[in-house]
Amino acid sequence: MAPAIMIAADAPKLSSANTGFMLICSALVLIMTPGLAFFYGGMVRVKSTLNMLMMSFISIGIVTILWVLYGFSMAFGTDSGSIIGWNSDWVGMSNVGLTQLWDGYTIPIFVFMVFQMMFAIITPALISGALADRVKFTAWSLFVALWATVVYFPVAHWVWGAGGWAFDLGVIDFAGGTAVHINAGAAALGVILVIGKRVGFKKDPMRPHSLPLVMLGAGLLWFGWFGFNAGSWLGNDDGVGALMFVNTQVATAAAMLAWLAYEKIRHGAFTTLGAASGAVAGLVAITPSGGAVSPLGAIAVGVIAGVLCAMAVGLKYRFGYDDSLDVVGVHLVGGVVGSLLIGLFASGHGQSDVEGLFYGGGMTQFWKQCAGVFAVLAYSLVASAILAFLIDKTIGMRVTEDEEVAGIDQAEHAETAYDFSGAGGGVVGSAGPALAATESKKVDA
Template identity: 50%
Template sequence: MKRIALFAILMLLAVTCLGLAPAFADEVAPAAAAATDVAATTEAPAAAAAEAPKADTGDTAFIIISAALVMLMTPGLALFYGGMVRKKNVLSTMMHSFIIICLVSVIWVLYGYSLAFGTDINGMIGSLDFALFNNVGPDPNPDYSATIPHSIFSMFQLMFAIITAALISGAFAERMRFSAFLLFTVIWISVIYFPLAHWVWGVGGWLRDLGALDFAGGTVVHISSGVSGLVLAILLGKRRGLGTTPMPPHQLPMTVLGAGLLWFGWFGFNAGSALGANGLAGSAFVTTNTAAAAAALSWIFAEWIRQGKPTVLGAASGAVAGLVAITPAAGFVTAGSALVIGLLSGVICYFAVVLKPRLGYDDALDAFGIHGVGGTFGAIATGIFATTTVNSAGADGLLYGSSELLVKQLIAVGASYAFAAIGTFIIYMIVNAVFKARVTVEDEETGLDITQHGEEGYPDFAVQAGGLSGISYASSSASSTVVHSH
């Protein structure tokens, strides 16, 4: 059954490609079309050139670099998550992030970008105008950015879709079948992320037209992934042995390195969302760094007061919480407001994580506690601290005399919660009917690295006679009765 379902998925992708390709076979690529038009209008070449939008080389270079920075965040997330699980699950956890880069990249070209940013259909979804990247070429699309190539804008947005899907994996780490994970990701990115991205960022999207603000993904990225992760964590159930078997992070240096890469990449995430090398990008850069630093400090002081010691994991988690919270507000608030948002988000997310055991769910790596809660606070804080003195295209928040924006932000938060929660529940039921979503007791005890991928992150080795030249490796998978513990 499993193999048949996997084959069916591959065939579906192949048929989609074959089915879409003929529709665009006779279309002239944008670059070629431009060349044809120039040849056909020799009597007025100057007028034609004047009408065509022209990409700015500085803005284009900046967004290419920003897109690369955002892409780096997903390997950074793999390290951040990978270090926090037990060593028997490190590869499977990192595989989630890595394979999502591949999976979402293909879906994005097939139809994903078009559904998110294509011609609006009733404020809910984009059309298939851009399927297979038809009409996505070197010329700018003035609807989204008049100074960078349409293709570069689309690739920048792809990196957001990738990391959003990857963030969810932290909630169900150490207990989901890889086959079920793949099917869930394909459906979730298609029916949750793409519509939500269109609502908030697509021309004609209903939340965009409402006036809700989300500079770089508080609702689209963090609330959607955090809430979906929470639903999955509840439906899958707790990891076996939680509360009785020690489950500390197996490699904290890896997690800190991952947090550093996330912080580094987040400058592309937020500053790049200005879609140009300009003053707004500089402002977003400042607010991003300020909030991350403040949140790391407030998190460790909160745990220092409560637990008696500040932890390295707390510092890393706090920095990420601050980055999450400032994301929707980065291009709309001052540095002083970013400082307040960071300080508050560190404490709020810390207590969201602390309360998790009392609430009875097992969000393994705190996808909801940091991204769901942090994204929610950031979206609401945008409605409080936003000011048009920073960004004239935004709106004034509660602190600047208007409650209207805060109401709109609350509507956007509520809609994102409902859509992500209900949609994820339905998707899980479908996936669980095709593949049993949770691994067996034996597989969970042995570890997902061996049972799902046939590999180990840290194979045992012994030094024989002859020193290091005599090292021999022995896999612990030789005995299915081995239960890793720390």
């Protein structure tokens, strides 16, 4: 009886503290998607603002339902061939007990499921920034559903699911450098290579219409990212989540400063768009690495990511791919940088005892990181391009050229972001047209 008593005593018990902490983190991750909508919405021209907001918001609706129906089961269910998971009890989440714990942790399965749901929601939303101004809303919605099923759910299993090949290989991805950012960035590149450039790319000015909106979105992303990163340890018992929280702040600040310094040297000015983009680049790069590096390492990760991402956003003009809002330059490049730097800066005193090259660990971890990075990049790029091609050849991916020039908001949503008709004081209500006609007659008289 003694062994049985010992096993029962050592079995994890539900922790109300960790459960509450993870629910808060889940809400923080959810707020990142509206934050992303504002960030992207401010970066486009006025005529595309609402469409940009809606491309993020629709992801909340579609992915939530798919995740409950089968996505969670595919990503975290019993492994099959190191490629995909499945657990029929999790289909619809109808056979899960209220206090049934996630294996090895002190939080319920429901809590882990909803936390990971928020990751699944924001990842396809990230892709949307590369496609601004030119994609049908129905086509985008279908793409989100198909991409989540074919790309995100399997890749999440590779990286985080028990038995996934990258998980078993020892690829470190604390909170989504490969599964989220490289995945989304590579997908963005694959889709834009299929659907082509915006009308007027490299010819017409396409400046952000609202930099305050961009800064608001960046602030919400920064705030929510603490839940995204620190919450990924699934508890707060041993200090690793606290390390990740600190490193998230440190790397983001360092990347923002590095981007601004590069911008000043290269272009002669410190811009608000540069500050916001630099912060996001730092957040992206520390996402996979923050549990493995020290705060000094986080500074290095942030500085390197800030400079390299600032350099990368200009590549679209050199190579001619129209990445509207720099998803490739920030998320793909930032994700690659942050993931690979684990192989150099892992200290051995964070989430594991793995040491990088600069801490005496040699190149072993670096090569593991390369395997995870380039496998996810290649799969997402090719699969996303195929999905975009199939949708384009069936229902069509793009709006017409006339609709794009006139404004995708009006064409796809029958709305505009800003109503200037009453600027300067106008008539409100149903009497408006009659009074306007009366005033017109007075003028004619």
